[in-house]
Amino acid sequence: MHRRLNRILVTGGCGFIASNFILSLLERRSDLLIVNLDKLTYAGNRMNLQELEQKQDRKQNTGYRFIQGDIIDQILVEQLLAEHRIQAVLNFAAESHVDRSIHDSAPFIATNIQGTHTLLEAARKAGIELFLQVSTDEVYGTLGPEGLFTEETPLAPNSPYSASKASADLLVRAYHETYGMPTVITRCSNNYGPFQFPEKLIPLMITLAWEDKPLPVYGDGANVRDWIHVLDHCRGVELAMDQGRPGAIYNFGGDAERTTLQVVTAILDLLGKPHSLIRHVQDRPGHDRRYAMDFSLAARELKFAPTRSFEKGLLETIQWYEHNREWLRRVEDGSYREFMNTWYGGRQ
Numbered sequence: 001m002h003r004r005l006n007r008i009l010v011t012g013g014c015g016f017i018a019s020n021f022i023l024s025l026l027e028r029r030s031d032l033l034i035v036n037l038d039k040l041t042y043a044g045n046r047m048n049l050q051e052l053e054q055k056q057d058r059k060q061n062t063g064y065r066f067i068q069g070d071i072i073d074q075i076l077v078e079q080l081l082a083e084h085r086i087q088a089v090l091n092f093a094a095e096s097h098v099d100r101s102i103h104d105s106a107p108f109i110a111t112n113i114q115g116t117h118t119l120l121e122a123a124r125k126a127g128i129e130l131f132l133q134v135s136t137d138e139v140y141g142t143l144g145p146e147g148l149f150t151e152e153t154p155l156a157p158n159s160p161y162s163a164s165k166a167s168a169d170l171l172v173r174a175y176h177e178t179y180g181m182p183t184v185i186t187r188c189s190n191n192y193g194p195f196q197f198p199e200k201l202i203p204l205m206i207t208l209a210w211e212d213k214p215l216p217v218y219g220d221g222a223n224v225r226d227w228i229h230v231l232d233h234c235r236g237v238e239l240a241m242d243q244g245r246p247g248a249i250y251n252f253g254g255d256a257e258r259t260t261l262q263v264v265t266a267i268l269d270l271l272g273k274p275h276s277l278i279r280h281v282q283d284r285p286g287h288d289r290r291y292a293m294d295f296s297l298a299a300r301e302l303k304f305a306p307t308r309s310f311e312k313g314l315l316e317t318i319q320w321y322e323h324n325r326e327w328l329r330r331v332e333d334g335s336y337r338e339f340m341n342t343w344y345g346g347r348q
């Protein structure tokens with residue numbers, strides 16, 4: 001199967017992964033219209049896509065439109081699908097941080113579940129050609145020391161974040177089974193790379209280490225994540241958009257299992273900082289021990305393969321943050337500092 005979709009609604013396009021997705025796609029495909037619907041929460045930054053907006057200011061054709069709005073807004077979503085004759089919805093929009101979901105789960109239920117439902121309903125009424133749901137390995141829960149998550153692993157989410165993502169996946173599945181909607185679900189492991197909000201492990205540790213501040217490692221630091229460069233994830237989503245089987249679920253992983261301590265010491269070594277900056281703090285409640293992905297289905301059906309080694313990708317990511325300190329200064333607004341003080345203040 002090969003689809004040629006030209007008119008796409010991307011939700012959450014000002015966030016980490018979708019801004020990389022939009023930039024990488026529009027760099028290569030001049031036949032596309034991408035409408036980006038984003039609420040601009042604390043995690044959404046319009047400046048991630050400023051190169052596209054600057055081109056528009058110079059009256060150059062970019063194939064890009066930005067709409068500020070909420071995916072829960074049914075009238076707005078229906079209007080956008082009709083007005084732009086949208087063929088595919090790619091739902092990246094989400095509340096995405098596990099720690100915030102522990103602190104206050106309400107926005108996760110609203111955006112991740114209700115928002116996905118609104119998009120599905122609007123897509124059903126519009127007779128959309130593809131609904132692609134960007135999901136996560138966290139819906140599978142946790143692994144022991146052995147084994148990998150496959151697409152058949154039962155869903156067993158442990159945090160409010162992962163429970164909200166699993167709920168959305170089930171709604172997407174139901175719309176395929178009940179209404180025959182052409183859906184694809186992609187489930188990816190932990191991403192890192194440019195534009196990641198500095199509440200997530202890698203950019204948080206980079207920015208703290210620069211200032212010689214303590215690096216908070218939850219519990220014993222032996223929790224394992226399978227790290228993937230964001231552009232490898234974006235390539236996977238593009239392949240799933242072009243070739244994914246209707247009703248299919250595809251796992252994507254980076255083939256790079258690392259413990260938190262391995263990641264943090266690698267960052268300290270690359271920055272030339274002492275390991276004594278590491279502080280073991282109170283563990284995250286419900287902390288999943290290990291994630292690791294079997295992505296052989298995506299490899300077989302989509303020819304997906306991660307291309308960047310973790311060590312090279314990490315070095316490039318550190319360099320990106322070093323060259324983009326102004327970006328960091330602008331995203332670290334009051335609400336970010338407030339959350340970080342409340343969360344870490346109680347955990348030292």
Ligand code: NAD
Pocket residue numbers: 011012013014015016017018037038039040041042043044045069070071072091092093094095096097111115134135136137165187188189190191192197
């Ligand atoms: P992010 O938090 O960086 O960005 C989320 C974006 O969604 C922001 O631009 C935000 O403004 C927007 N948004 C939030 N609520 C919205 C709403 N109600 N309406 C419209 N826009 C809204 O997230 P991310 O890390 O880029 O993750 C993107 C997607 O990928 C999410 O669905 C996430 O679950 C999934 N995912 C993330 C990872 C990861 O490691 N970051 C791994 C696997 C899957």
Ligand code: TYD
Pocket residue numbers: 098099190199200201202204216217218221223224225260284
């Ligand atoms: P995170 O980036 O929040 O992603 P996720 O929880 O979705 O996997 O965290 C990655 C790992 O790093 C996870 O095992 C929790 C751990 N971690 C810390 O030890 N300290 C921190 O300050 C953060 C943010 C995460």
